[in-house]
Structure formats: structure tokens, C-alpha cells
Amino acid sequence: EVVLTQSPATLSLSPGERATLSCRASQSVSSYLAWYQQKPGQAPRLLIYDASNRATGIPARFSGSGSGIDFTLTISSLEPEDFAVYYCQQRSDWPPGLTFGGGTKVEIK
Amino acid sequence: EVQLVESGGGLVKPGGSLRLSCAASGFTFSDVWMIWVRQAPGKGLEWVGRIKTKYVGGTTDYPAPVKGRFSISRDDSKNTVYLQMNSLKSEDTAVYYCATDYRQGYLGSWGQGTLVTVSS
Numbered sequence: 615e616v617v618l619t620q621s622p623a624t625l626s627l628s629p630g631e632r633a634t635l636s637c638r639a640s641q642s643v644s645s646y647l648a649w650y651q652q653k654p655g656q657a658p659r660l661l662i663y664d665a666s667n668r669a670t671g672i673p674a675r676f677s678g679s680g681s682g683i684d685f686t687l688t689i690s691s692l693e694p695e696d697f698a699v700y701y702c703q704q705r706s707d708w709p710p711g712l713t714f715g716g717g718t719k720v721e722i723k
Numbered sequence: 724e725v726q727l728v729e730s731g732g733g734l735v736k737p738g739g740s741l742r743l744s745c746a747a748s749g750f751t752f753s754d755v756w757m758i759w760v761r762q763a764p765g766k767g768l769e770w771v772g773r774i775k776t777k778y779v780g781g782t783t784d785y786p787a788p789v790k791g792r793f794s795i796s797r798d799d800s801k802n803t804v805y806l807q808m809n810s811l812k813s814e815d816t817a818v819y820y821c822a823t824d825y826r827q828g829y830l831g832s833w834g835q836g837t838l839v840t841v842s843s
Contacts, residue, residue: 615787646828648830652768657820657834660825660830664826701767703829705827710784
């Protein structure tokens with residue numbers, strides 16, 4: 615099973631700053647990686663799929679990069695509504711299934 | 724607009740059973756794989772299982788922690804997917820979300836979740 619490790623666990627930043635979140639896989643997942651945003655009391659929302667493709671309606675300040683085992687989610691300039699928890703997720707054909715990283719909380723400094 | 728509405732959560736004793744439902748609307752349900760994910764209180768996300776469309780056999784996949792205890796089924800005539808949970812343990816306590824599969828492995832649209840509490 616592929617294990618995803620996210621870092622840092624918490625990121626304290628101010629609105630307008632750049633956020634860089636990391637996700638490392640225990641083995642190569644090619645580009646089969648997604649990022650989700652979750653706000654308190656809400657279901658997660660798909661932001662990025664296949665490592666670098668923005669989902670429908672996602673603002674351009676969100677971008678994803680990476681392949682193999684190292685991936686990055688970048689928020690170019692934090693808006694007040696971006697303070698949330700972010701999860702990475704990979705999909706595999708064998709064993710079939712999905713796994714999530716432990717999450718990174720982006721909080722207001 | 725895609726809508727997913729989970730129901731059936733509640734309090735159940737260890738060893739008990741519960742069936743969750745997820746009613747879908749706003750898309751062609753029979754064409755979409757469906758996924759269940761859970762989130763224990765204050766914790767991260769955990770995949771619980773998925774069911775493919777009948778066009779590819781309607782097969783299911785589960786992770787090790789729930790395999791043999793949980794089963795997913797679908798009724799395309801009712802636009803509903805089910806999660807049957809048996810032999811429940813305290814560690815199954817979580818909010819359970821259903822979601823639509825996107826590109827064979829991502830979660831495109833999510834329901835609001837239903838809370839399952841396993842406690843004596």
C-alpha cells in the first residue's frame with residue numbers, strides 16, 4: 615500500500631502570502647495524485663487532479679506540481695477563505711484503491 | 724447540479740450492523756462509480772470502498788480494515804448507493820461520506836456526510 619506523508623502538519627501564514635504544501639509518496643504514483651480542501655464542518659472539495667490539473671471552478675491561485683514521489687500544492691496568494699485543511703490522495707490500480715495523506719492545516723498567523 | 728444525500732447514521736453497539744444510504748441526483752447515476760470515505764472525529768480521511776458501474780461488472784474494492792465486514796451495493800433504478808456495515812467496532816466511529824468517482828480514482832462531488840457512532 616502506498617503511504618502519503620504530508621508536511622508540514624501546520625502552516626501559519628498571513629493573507630496575501632504564498633503557501634507551499636508538500637506530499638511525499640512511499641513509492642512512485644506517477645502523476646495519479648489529487649489535492650482536496652476541507653473547511654470545518656464541510657465535506658472536502660477536489661482542487662487538483664493528476665498532480666497539476668485544476669478541477670472545475672478552482673481559482674488559478676491554486677496550482678499543483680510534481681510526479682513520482684514528490685508533489686507540491688501552491689497557493690500563490692492566500693485569500694481569507696483559503697485557511698483550511700488540505701489533503702493529498704493517490705489512486706492505484708494494484709492493489710486497487712485510494713489512500714490519503716494525513717493533511718496540512720493552513721492557519722492564519 | 725450534483726447532489727448526494729447520505730442517511731442512516733446513528734448510534735450502534737459494538738458488534739452491531741448499520742446500513743447507510745446515499746441518494747444521488749443531478750447526473751446519470753448508472754454511469755458513475757461511487758465511493759465511500761470516512762473521517763473519524765478530529766482525524767483525516769480514510770477510503771472505505773467503491774463500486775464500479777454495471778458496465779464494468781459492478782465490482783467492488785475495499786481496504787483491509789473493512790474488508791469482509793463492509794459491503795457496497797447500488798440500485799441504479801433508485802439512484803442510490805448503500806454501505807452495509809457489519810461487526811462494527813469502536814474504531815469505525817466516523818462521519819461517512821459518499822462521493823462520485825472522477826477519472827477512475829478521484830472524488831469529484833461529495834455528500835454532506837452522516838455520523839456513525841459505535842459505542843456501548
